Amino acid sequence: MALLIKNIRELFGTEKIPSGTKRGKDMGVIDSVRNAFLFAANDTITSFGRMEDLPDGMTAGLTDLEIIDASGRFVFPSFCDSHTHLVYSGSREQEFVDKIRGLSYEEIARRGGGILNSAKKLHAATEEELYRESMVRIHEIAGLGTGAIEIKSGYGLNTGDELKMLRVIRHIRENCPLEIRPTFLGAHAVPEIYRNDRESYIDLIINEMIPLVASEGLADYIDVFCDDGFFTIDETERILMAGMKYGLIPKIHANEIGFSGGVQVGVKYNALSVDHLERSGIDEISALLGSETMPTFLPGSALFLGLPDPPARLMIDSGLPVALASDYNPGSSPSGNMKLVMSLGCIRLKMTPEEVFNAVTVNSAYAMGIQDTFGSISEGKIASLIITKEIPSFGFFPYAFGSNLVDRIILRGKIWNPAVE
Ligand code: NIG
Ligand code: FE
Numbered sequence: 001m002a003l004l005i006k007n008i009r010e011l012f013g014t015e016k017i018p019s020g021t022k023r024g025k026d027m028g029v030i031d032s033v034r035n036a037f038l039f040a041a042n043d044t045i046t047s048f049g050r051m052e053d054l055p056d057g058m059t060a061g062l063t064d065l066e067i068i069d070a071s072g073r074f075v076f077p078s079f080c081d082s083h084t085h086l087v088y089s090g091s092r093e094q095e096f097v098d099k100i101r102g103l104s105y106e107e108i109a110r111r112g113g114g115i116l117n118s119a120k121k122l123h124a125a126t127e128e129e130l131y132r133e134s135m136v137r138i139h140e141i142a143g144l145g146t147g148a149i150e151i152k153s154g155y156g157l158n159t160g161d162e163l164k165m166l167r168v169i170r171h172i173r174e175n176c177p178l179e180i181r182p183t184f185l186g187a188h189a190v191p192e193i194y195r196n197d198r199e200s201y202i203d204l205i206i207n208e209m210i211p212l213v214a215s216e217g218l219a220d221y222i223d224v225f226c227d228d229g230f231f232t233i234d235e236t237e238r239i240l241m242a243g244m245k246y247g248l249i250p251k252i253h254a255n256e257i258g259f260s261g262g263v264q265v266g267v268k269y270n271a272l273s274v275d276h277l278e279r280s281g282i283d284e285i286s287a288l289l290g291s292e293t294m295p296t297f298l299p300g301s302a303l304f305l306g307l308p309d310p311p312a313r314l315m316i317d318s319g320l321p322v323a324l325a326s327d328y329n330p331g332s333s334p335s336g337n338m339k340l341v342m343s344l345g346c347i348r349l350k351m352t353p354e355e356v357f358n359a360v361t362v363n364s365a366y367a368m369g370i371q372d373t374f375g376s377i378s379e380g381k382i383a384s385l386i387i388t389k390e391i392p393s394f395g396f397f398p399y400a401f402g403s404n405l406v407d408r409i410i411l412r413g414k415i416w417n418p419a420v421e
Pocket of ligand 1: 330
């Protein structure tokens with residue numbers, strides 16, 4: 001099977017040699033090819049370049065060939081969403097109303113709402129029901145341009161339900177054309193029955209959950225909600241160390257609620273990413289400089305919860321890379337729309353259209369460990385792509401924040417047809 005996209009007005013995110021990440025000033029730079037073609041064989045990009053360089057006879061003799069004329073349209077690599085909780089049951093619009101009436105996220109959590117509310121709903125759902133609900137969300141985000149996604153457990157909070165969530169993630173991985181990376185987040189909240197004995201819950205995570213998750217190969221990453229009112233620095237360290245012993249790589253929630261020290265702990269354990277960071281300043285920036293940890297912002301949840309914005313500008317101007325992700329979850333970000341995340345990056349975080357593009361492609365690919373196969377248009381990478389509608393300019397894409405500007409989606413070299421999938 002082969003795919004030729006020709007007459008592309010501009011092909012964005014091209015790389016002759018994949019750079020890994022974009023940091024500092026380079027975040028404002030995107031390589032592109034005007035009047036371009038892109039050729040994919042099976043699921044892989046095998047060549048791209050200017051139309052005048054399209055080799056004659058490149059497609060001669062190919063029987064299973066699809067040709068798309070992308071005149072007037074842009075082509076992007078598909079978005080990588082490096083932080084989500086997409087597997088959950090039901091929804092929490094009652095808490096949405098509670099928040100409108102003045103309750104804070106922490107107050108709702110203390111009353112047994114929040115994460116614990118989702119844990120109850122998840123407990124009541126069968127694996128099959130969870131799978132079906134989650135697949136609806138997968139289809140929704142695929143249509144919005146996401147081609148790769150990290151999904152966390154963390155609404156189980158007991159061994160059986162955590163494994164149930166991770167098995168659902170595996171089932172999704174086996175049955176959809178998106179790239180999926182699973183993360184174990186047993187340390188998302190302390191369940192009610194352990195409220196006065198949190199130590200026992202941490203022991204359960206370390207001595208039972210992690211070994212089981214690892215023995216079934218159900219996760220690549222280990223996450224901890226390291227923040228005020230959730231898990232302390234010491235607890236986080238113990239849980240990360242236990243996970244690392246089993247080959248799980250840290251990727252943590254930090255500094256959403258307070259200056260928790262989570263960023264420093266993440267850096268200390270060489271986390272792939274530290275995410276949220278609404279409460280960050282000079283100390284967090286100095287910890288990140290010189291590290292290989294990707295600071296990741298989740299502007300959808302900052303917007304939804306009315307949190308302060310993280311210092312994105314200061315981080316980029318200090319030379320750091322940054323990634324953006326959706327945090328798709330029922331409590332703090334009931335949206336997996338990465339185009340909206342780009343717009344919020346521009347509007348709230350004062351990032352330029354070029355910076356948000358790099359933050360949702362190459363840098364978010366790094367933040368989920370898939371930079372060798374996703375995140376840019378590069379020979380040998382997976383042909384998961386977005387073909388835009390006819391729009392006046394590149395900047396129009398994040399500017400028109402409420403419009404769906406996707407014309408067609410290509411996933412693994414194939415035109416994605418939502419009616420069939
Ligand atoms: O990333 N901050 C912790 N966890 C999620 C929220 C989960 C929930 O409220 O259900 C987040 O915002
Ligand atoms: Fe999250």
